[in-house]
Amino acid sequence: xxxxxxxxxxxxxxxxxxxxxxxxxxxxxxxxxxxxxxxxxxxxxxxxxxxxxxxxxxxxxxxxxxxxxxxxxxxxxxxxxxxxxxxxxxxxxxxxxxxxxxx
Numbered sequence: 567x568x569x570x571x572x573x574x575x576x577x578x579x580x581x582x583x584x585x586x587x588x589x590x591x592x593x594x595x596x597x598x599x600x601x602x603x604x605x606x607x608x609x610x611x612x613x614x615x616x617x618x619x620x621x622x623x624x625x626x627x628x629x630x631x632x633x634x635x636x637x638x639x640x641x642x643x644x645x646x647x648x649x650x651x652x653x654x655x656x657x658x659x660x661x662x663x664x665x666x667x668x669x
Contacts, residue, residue: 567605568662569625570598595628624662634659 572580581596603609624631635641640656 567603567623567625568631569602570596570629571600571602572598573600597629598626622662631662632659633662 574580600607622633633641638658640658641660642654642656643660644651644654
């Protein structure tokens with residue numbers, strides 16, 4: 567799960583601000599200051615050079631993520647939102663706009 571969240575000085579979750587900022591956040595969508603992967607900031611996973619199947623979930627309220635490998639290798643997207651893709655091809659990057667996608 568990929569999501570964005572904001573935290574205060576005591577590392578407590580902030581979601582909606584009081585006053586006008588809170589109203590704008592409710593109308594425009596929440597954008598956090600920290601990206602979390604499975605609830606962890608700056609998440610990293612050491613991997614071997616082989617194929618992996620990933621199921622990605624966009625848990626953000628309004629953010630769209632554009633994902634790519636740091637070395638520019640193509641990703642093969644096989645499904646999005648429980649729909650298989652008929653013509654599979656490698657992509658340099660992939661946008662995850664909502665719900666679940668499988669690479």
